[in-house]
Structure formats: C-alpha cells, structure tokens
Amino acid sequence: IGYTPYGDHTAKICGMEVLLPTGELIRTGMGAMQDSRGWQRYPYGFGPAWDQMFVQSNFGIVTKMGLWLMPEPECTMSVRVNLPEADDIGWAIDELAALRRRNVIEHNMVFGNYLHDASVYAQRSEWYQGPGAIPDEVARRIMERYGIGWWSFKVALFGYAEAVEAHARVVRRALEPHLGKELKFDAWHRGEPLEKSAAPRPNVLALQIVNWFGGRGGHIGFSPVMPPDGALALEQFHRMKARFEQFGLDYYTSFTMGQRHINNVNLILYNRDDAAMVANARALFRTLVADARAHGYGEYRTHLDFMQDVADSYDFNDHALGRLNARVKDLLDPNGILAPGKNGIWPRAYRKDPA
Numbered sequence: 282i283g284y285t286p287y288g289d290h291t292a293k294i295c296g297m298e299v300l301l302p303t304g305e306l307i308r309t310g311m312g313a314m315q316d317s318r319g320w321q322r323y324p325y326g327f328g329p330a331w332d333q334m335f336v337q338s339n340f341g342i343v344t345k346m347g348l349w350l351m352p353e354p355e356c357t358m359s360v361r362v363n364l365p366e367a368d369d370i371g372w373a374i375d376e377l378a379a380l381r382r383r384n385v386i387e388h389n390m391v392f393g394n395y396l397h398d399a400s401v402y403a404q405r406s407e408w409y410q411g412p413g414a415i416p417d418e419v420a421r422r423i424m425e426r427y428g429i430g431w432w433s434f435k436v437a438l439f440g441y442a443e444a445v446e447a448h449a450r451v452v453r454r455a456l457e458p459h460l461g462k463e464l465k466f467d468a469w470h471r472g473e474p475l476e477k478s479a480a481p482r483p484n485v486l487a488l489q490i491v492n493w494f495g496g497r498g499g500h501i502g503f504s505p506v507m508p509p510d511g512a513l514a515l516e517q518f519h520r521m522k523a524r525f526e527q528f529g530l531d532y533y534t535s536f537t538m539g540q541r542h543i544n545n546v547n548l549i550l551y552n553r554d555d556a557a558m559v560a561n562a563r564a565l566f567r568t569l570v571a572d573a574r575a576h577g578y579g580e581y582r583t584h585l586d587f588m589q590d591v592a593d594s595y596d597f598n599d600h601a602l603g604r605l606n607a608r609v610k611d612l613l614d615p616n617g618i619l620a621p622g623k624n625g626i627w628p629r630a631y632r633k634d635p636a
Contacts, residue, residue: 282537284481286387286439287351289539294332296320298345302614306344309335321347337582338606339620340613356442357479358449358466362456363430364392369459370432370518371511374536374543376455377436378509381540385448391546392434393535399423400490400533400550414526437479442470493531496552501562501587503569504546505578509538517545520572525549528565530558544581570594585623592625607632 282288296310310326311319324332335341364373370392380386399408409419424430436452438445445468453464469478491498507513514536525532525547533548547569551562567590570580574594583591595602606626610617617628 282389282539284388284391284435284437285351287349288389290348291333291336293349294336295322295324295347295349297332297335297343297347299335299341299343301341302618307341321349334609337624339623339626340609342619351439353471354439354441354445355471356445357437357439357469358445359435359437359479360452360464360466361433361435362460362464363428364432364434365424365430367394367431367518368515369430370536371515372459373432373434373456373511374509374514374538375511376459377434377538378511378543380452380455381509381538385451386436387439388437390434390436390538391535392432392538394432394533395420395424395427395429396493396531396533397433397490397535398427398429400493401486402427402489404495405493405531406495413529415531438466439479490533490548490550493550494552494555494558496554499551499553499559499562501549501551501566501584502546502582503549503566503573503580504537504544504582505569505573505580507543507545507578509541509543514543514545517576517578521545521547521569524565524568524572528561528568530561530565545578566590588623589625 283290287293296308296312298306298308298312300306307313308317308320309331311317311323313326324330335343362373364370373392377386377390381390405415408423409415420431438448438452440448449466457464467477467479469475491500505517507517518534521534522532530549530551533550535546537544537546549562549565551558553559563586566587570587570590573580574596579594580591592603593600603625606624607628610626610628615629617630621628621631
C-alpha cells in the first residue's frame with residue numbers, strides 16, 4: 282500500500298506481460314492484442330481478467346506491468362492526530378471509516394501505537410531493562426517524552442483547493458468533538474516546494490525499529506484483515522496486547538484503514554542473537570494466527586517460514602481454495618520450477634500425497 286489516493290497499488294495494476302513456467306510469454310487484458318493501444322488504459326480485456334492470478338502466487342514471472350500513476354493535485358492538506366488513551370482506537374476507527382467509505386479521506390491511514398516512534402528514535406534499554414513486556418507506566422513516560430499519544434495517525438487530503446478545504450471542514454466536524462481541541466492542518470499548493478506537501482516520500486528511517494532490542498534485529502509481521510468496526514478493533518487490541526505480554530515481547534501494533542477494511546499490523550520485534558526471544562517470537566506468531574482464525578480474521582501476507590501456517594487457516598469447504606490453487610499449479614508448473622510452496626501453493630512433485 283501507499284498513502285495517497287492511489288495507495289491501493291494492486292488495484293492500480295493495468296496489464297501484465299508474464300513468462301509462464303512452460304516458457305510461454307503472455308500479455309493480459311487488452312495487451313493480448315498485438316500492438317494494442319489500450320493495454321494500460323483498461324484493466325479487464327476480453328474474457329477472464331488474469332492480472333490478479335500473478336499477484337501473491339507462483340504461477341509466472343512478471344516481466345512488464347502497467348501501473349497507473351496519480352496526477353499531481355492542485356492542493357494538499359494534512360494533519361497528525363494523537364489519541365491520548367489506548368481505548369480511543371474504538372471511536373476513531375468508527376469516525377474515520379465513515380469518512381473513508383465516502384471518499385472524504387481517500388488514502389490508507391495508519392493508527393500506530395507509541396512504539397512506532399519510540400523504536401525509531403531510541404532503543405529499549407534506554408527506557409526499560411526489566412523482564413517481560415514494557416509496563417504501561419513506562420509506555421506513558423515514552424509518550425510524554427516524544428509528545429505523542431497512545432495512537433497517532435495522519436490524515437491527508439488531495440485535490441482541487443475548494444474540495445480539499447471542504448473536506449478538511451468535514452474531518453474537523455467528525456474528530457474535534459472527541460479530541461476537545463481544534464485540528465491544525467498544513468496546506469500546500471501546486472508550485473510550492475514539494476517538501477510541504479502531504480505526499481509521502483520514500484525513506485528507510487522505519488528500518489530503525491529492528492534495533493529496538495539490540496543485537497542483530499529482526500521482525501515478523503502479522504496483519505489480519507478485519508471489518509472497519511471500532512468495537513471489534515478495541516477487542517482485537519486488548520486480545521493482541523495480552524498475547525504479546527504472555528510471550529514477554531513489546532506490543533508494536535497499528536491498524537491500517539482501507540476503504541472497507543482494516544489491517545491489524547502487529548510487528549514482533551526481537552533480537553536474532555537471543556535464542557529464547559526468537560523462540561518466543563515464533564511461538565507468538567503461530568498463536569496469533571490461531572487466535573485470528575478463531576475470530577474469523579485472515580492474514581493476507583506473511584514471511585516464508587509461516588506461509589503454510591497461514592494457508593492452512595483458509596479452510597472453507599476443506600481448503601477448497603488451496604486445492605484450486607494446486608490444480609492450477611499442476612497445470613502450469615507440475616515440477617515446481619517457480620517458488621514451490623509460496624503462499625502454500627505446492628506442485629504435484631512436492632506434495633506428500635500426489636492424489
């Protein structure tokens with residue numbers, strides 16, 4: 282994802298050129314016509330739309346891809362919002378989900394907890410060296426030090442100046458009664474330095490998080506997809522926080538809001554040189570997969586070591602989707618030339634029971 286109105290990057294794919302495991306080269310959508318002039322203009326073409334078949338799969342190697350780019354807006358406005366209490370996530374999800382569905386807010390928003398900031402600008406030992414997860418009273422000191430809330434998020438608005446200003450008034454009307462204060466938006470207009478705009482710029486600052494525990498840092502991400510419902514998010518927050526504390530790891534989490542869903546992105550930070558911590562991190566991850574499955578939430582991405590765990594949780598009709606994926610893999614790549622086992626998709630040659 283990205284953090285502009287075009288931030289659902291997969292939805293902006295339009296036409297692919299793909300090398301299949303058979304050695305055959307294909308083009309999807311309108312590109313199936315030689316010398317097509319509409320290949321990157323219309324994503325569907327004639328017959329089935331195949332682009333998504335090559336997203337998160339092992340069915341081919343994408344050699345070319347069309348990706349729509351967002352035109353530069355006339356104006357942007359943005360504001361960072363701090364929520365002082367952990368349970369504020371409930372009302373905030375509900376208010377912002379309504380604005381997101383109506384495209385008042387057009388980008389994915391990340392509700393990150395205080396550890397998003399603390400793990401970038403400091404190491405854990407500067408705050409706490411005791412056993413187990415960071416206590417709540419230490420978390421409160423971290424918030425006071427950096428002037429942040431338990432949760433923080435950014436709202437950005439893009440478009441024509443009149444529309445952006447009108448949407449900013451709508452956002453204020455939704456949030457300010459809960460916050461008890463006025464929101465101060467930063468505005469940018471075309472022609473001004475881009476540094477002032479709400480458009481995010483790529484950087485590697487966030488990679489500092491892996492230094493949180495010291496040693497050779499690592500992290501595992503667990504990101505179940507949920508309805509954008511404040512009560513459910515609040516329940517999920519308390520459930521996940523308790524699990525992190527059970528395994529003695531610090532609770533780094535966020536809720537990323539899409540148009541009609543949220544992803545509860547939990548990052549399990551650990552020191553790769555600490556064998557006990559690594560074991561706890563792996564055990565926590567598998568526990569979170571089971572917890573999410575029990576509540577009807579599925580992970581949409583994962584690390585290589587856990588692809589089978591996540592694939593197994595998609596169990597409708599005795600894993601019917603997994604069987605369909607396997608049949609397609611058998612047709613295109615029965616010997617497993619390309620990434621056998623990726624996303625739980627195994628070819629016939631690798632399955633224990635070929636039947």
